[in-house]
Amino acid sequence: MDFELNEVQRLMANTAERFAEKEVIPWLEREGDAQEMISKMGEVGLFGCAFPPRFGGSQAGFLAHSVVCEKISMADSGLRSSFNLQAMTGAYPIMEWGTKEAQDNYIEALVTGKKAGCVCFSEPNAGSDLAAMETKIEDKGDHFLVNGTKTWISNGTFADIAIVYGTTDRSLKAKGIVGLIIETDQKGWMPHEIDKLGDKNSPIAEITMEDVVVPKENLLGEIGGGFKVAMTALDRGRISVSTGAVAVAQACLNASVKYANERSQFGQLIGKFQMVQSIIADMAAHIEAARHLVYHAAWRNDQDLPFSREVAVAKYFAGEVAVKCAGWAMEIHGGMGYSLEMPVEKFYRDSKLYQVGEGTSNIMKMIIANDALGYKTANRPRLKVPSQFKDLE
Numbered sequence: 001m002d003f004e005l006n007e008v009q010r011l012m013a014n015t016a017e018r019f020a021e022k023e024v025i026p027w028l029e030r031e032g033d034a035q036e037m038i039s040k041m042g043e044v045g046l047f048g049c050a051f052p053p054r055f056g057g058s059q060a061g062f063l064a065h066s067v068v069c070e071k072i073s074m075a076d077s078g079l080r081s082s083f084n085l086q087a088m089t090g091a092y093p094i095m096e097w098g099t100k101e102a103q104d105n106y107i108e109a110l111v112t113g114k115k116a117g118c119v120c121f122s123e124p125n126a127g128s129d130l131a132a133m134e135t136k137i138e139d140k141g142d143h144f145l146v147n148g149t150k151t152w153i154s155n156g157t158f159a160d161i162a163i164v165y166g167t168t169d170r171s172l173k174a175k176g177i178v179g180l181i182i183e184t185d186q187k188g189w190m191p192h193e194i195d196k197l198g199d200k201n202s203p204i205a206e207i208t209m210e211d212v213v214v215p216k217e218n219l220l221g222e223i224g225g226g227f228k229v230a231m232t233a234l235d236r237g238r239i240s241v242s243t244g245a246v247a248v249a250q251a252c253l254n255a256s257v258k259y260a261n262e263r264s265q266f267g268q269l270i271g272k273f274q275m276v277q278s279i280i281a282d283m284a285a286h287i288e289a290a291r292h293l294v295y296h297a298a299w300r301n302d303q304d305l306p307f308s309r310e311v312a313v314a315k316y317f318a319g320e321v322a323v324k325c326a327g328w329a330m331e332i333h334g335g336m337g338y339s340l341e342m343p344v345e346k347f348y349r350d351s352k353l354y355q356v357g358e359g360t361s362n363i364m365k366m367i368i369a370n371d372a373l374g375y376k377t378a379n380r381p382r383l384k385v386p387s388q389f390k391d392l393e
């Protein structure tokens with residue numbers, strides 16, 4: 001295993017680091033909107049690491065995607081979701097499962113940030129149990145018709161393009177699921193914003209769909225094959241989500257080191273107290289372990305190796321580390337951790353998502369344990385590996 005970045009990967013990482021300093025931090029200070037930042041990030045190529053140049057990408061790979069996503073998410077965890085919606089769970093499934101027309105119509109627009117994406121798995125009655133979804137998809141011969149409600153949809157308040165999963169027949173469970181690409185600029189698409197605890201720069205919507213019309217060429221995979229599309233999308237999405245968790249944890253460590261080297265009690269810096277040092281050491285060790293797990297999963301995909309199990313391990317561990325580090329950072333900051341003047345209260349709020357989104361910690365543990373116990377192999381041959389997209393270059 002070699003996680004040393006090559007020249008293209010290093011270039012992408014440096015671009016992201018400079019972008020975070022020059023664009024994201026000032027944007028946060030002036031409370032700009034997410035749409036503006038998505039189009040800027042797309043313009044400089046931050047979503048394109050895993051895509052060929054034909055679709056506006058750099059082909060730097062999944063490890064590069066992770067490194068770039070970490071640099072931006074460290075500045076603001078709310079922007080992390082766009083690395084999925086514009087790339088891993090948005091554009092990539094179109095590359096893997098979409099028709100030629102859909103590939104030409106949507107991938108480049110998402111990857112370069114010209115259009116904003118959202119991805120709709122969750123429903124009021126179907127979260128972890130996606131096979132129970134109720135959104136109804138009808139085949140009307142020359143088009144599909146969609147009716148139903150999706151919830152917890154990141155960037156769903158303004159997205160132009162949505163990947164929506166629904167069912168042709170609920171009694172078929174997973175075998176009835178269909179994935180479609182929907183253009184949201186139509187009367188029956190009705191989002192409204194839901195307020196939430198953290199990740200404030202990624203607005204969440206509940207979306208009602210009434211007779212939403214979808215052209216036939218916007219089908220992903222096959223009718224009834226949508227569950228597989230969703231699962232492969234989620235595997236790749238977990239690379240961005242676990243990266244975001246590492247980023248929040250690292251931001252917590254950076255803030256804690258700064259504070260421990262500034263704040264004095266009993267005549268010395270609090271960083272000199274062994275109990276504070278113990279927390280700093282725990283944070284540093286946990287973050288390093290989490291980052292290596294994430295890199296390992298991303299690297300395996302770059303090597304054309306299956307990585308569903310490895311990314312479940314990474315997502316579970318990194319999500320827990322984010323929440324632990326946020327708690328530790330609060331502790332090191334004492335009363336100031338509770339203050340709205342310091343960044344750690346934001347990290348604390350943002351961290352919690354990482355135990356929930358893209359599969360909860362329990363669901364990740366189920367995947368890991370079922371694989372370990374020999375009940376269900378996690379790395380089944382269902383994901384296309386990067387070399388299988390060579391014909392699209």
Ligand SMILES: Cc1cc2nc3c(=O)[nH]c(=O)nc-3n(C[C@H](O)[C@H](O)[C@H](O)COP(=O)(O)OP(=O)(O)OC[C@H]3O[C@@H](n4cnc5c(N)ncnc54)[C@H](O)[C@@H]3O)c2cc1C
Nearest residue numbers: 119120121122127128152153154353356357358359360362
């Ligand atoms: C900030 C945020 C952004 C999100 N963005 C999106 C998005 O863009 N698109 C989208 O589709 N969804 C999105 N989600 C939804 C997210 O994917 C779901 O919240 C998540 O999958 C869990 O589903 P649920 O909330 O319905 O919880 P539930 O599935 O109801 O789970 C509740 C609890 O029960 C546990 N549980 C459930 N089943 C099992 C089981 N079999 N064994 C053990 N424990 C179990 C869970 O681990 C959890 O602790 C987002 C969520 C958040 C918080």
